[in-house]
Amino acid sequence: DGGITQSPKYLFRKEGQNVTLSCEQNLNHDAMYWYRQDPGQGLRLIYYSQIVNDFQKGDIAEGYSVSREKKESFPLTVTSAQKNPTAFYLCASSLGQGRAEAFFGQGTRLTVV
Amino acid sequence: GDSVTQMEGPVTLSEEAFLTINCTYTATGYPSLFWYVQYPGEGLQLLLKATKADDKGSNKGFEATYRKETTSFHLEKGSVQVSDSAVYFCAPGGGSNYKLTFGKGTLLTVNP
Secondary structure, eight states: OOOEEEEOSEEEEOTTOOEEEEEEEOSOOSEEEEEEEETTTEEEEEEEEEETTEEEEOTTOTTEEEOOSBTTBOOEEEOTTOSOOOEEEEEEEEOBTTBOOOEEOOOEEEEEO | OOEEEEOOSOEEEETTOOEEEOEEEEOSSOOEEEEEEEOTTSOEEEEEEEOSTTOEEEETTEEEEOBTTTTBOOEEESSOOGGGOEEEEEEEEETTEEEEOOOOOEEEEEEO
């Protein structure tokens, strides 16, 4: 079945450690996105990529990094510079080129202790 | 950039009640409009969409009409069920804006 897979579903890390969240899609979509969700805040865009080997910062990129070496994959690294990393992270993809209908993964809940 | 104002929740209804969740937006050009639904602990699922003015999106008994003159895309359902309990997000996007802009979400709880 086509879709987006995020792993793991739950992730625990100690403060000061970098952690990488995985996102893979087999929908042949050009565009991919990372969102952060906090209670009562809705979804905030961290990074997005419209094509392989290219990505742009979203509204809250500080403390995060991404790569887009393959069309299918868009991993997100939460670095130790992110001041409040505990959150629910959602990956999404779309056809791109002006077509914004997005398909979402199941999310990764990151807890930093 | 684009922005969305959604009806603030939480909204609590009894089963079989009528539901309206208001959504208004500002956007450059002529975006597509989407409603997404999120069940507890899960990602977002597309509920319905409309791509041009006066289009009506519908799915699972939910409906919303693209009103360009009032820049609105209100979500309605005639008779809600307990299984409709979730968070609902309104989002414009597409066209000159390649990405979706989300509202803060509206939590709906339906009691038996």
